Amino acid sequence: MSTLGKVALGMMGRLRPKPTVGDATHAITLPVPLRIGGMSLFEALANRRSERAFARDALPPEVLSQLLWCACGRNRDDGGRTAPSALNAQEIDVYAALPDGAYRYDADAHRLEPVAPADVRRVTGYQDFVDDAPLDLVYVADHARMRMVPAAQRETYAAIAAGAIAQNVYLVAAATGLATVLRAWIDRDAIADALGLTHDQHVIVSQTVGLRPHA
């Protein structure tokens, strides 16, 4: 759908998901991610950039697995993650909009849990490429987990935590040859509706990931 069309539908509160062609009623168990190897951190930083053109190809399971683990996966026996979180509230949930449905990443189980049997990708942003790229991530803060954080700080802390996750995604994308872009130009109400979020859950930003277009 064109950006203009989406903006118009968004203004009317009618930006909605597409019916899915697949079966998004089951959890997706992800392969074990690599913890060693890959491009050096310095090289990944040298390559990091935003890109806005994507091939439609699905991401292979091991690529999706590595991406989500790098984003905010569990990296220690005490439940710690690859991204920091103020007071260890772990208030950010990463949702994955895939062609066959929308899922929430369960970092402890390293699994994708189904949340909506619909193709939510086009709802995750006004830019046209989000509709057909193979993966749109949505970072959502659950304020119910932030009761120990002073109320005035909750949005700031959650935005910082989401930013750390987004940078992890930028770096793993740079290290594995994927294109990605973080996006704040989104319809937060439409996304919340499509993902079935509660009043405590606030959409912060989205991020598209995929292979670069074929030459």
Ligand SMILES: Cc1cc2nc3c(=O)[nH]c(=O)nc-3n(C[C@H](O)[C@H](O)[C@H](O)COP(=O)(O)O)c2cc1C
């Ligand atoms: C908070 C935030 C929101 C952004 N929102 C968008 C967006 O809605 N659409 C987009 O195409 N790029 C978005 N970007 C990407 C920036 O445009 C991009 O980072 C900037 O142009 C610098 O380019 P670089 O990432 O390649 O260094 C956003 C970046 C940040 C940090």
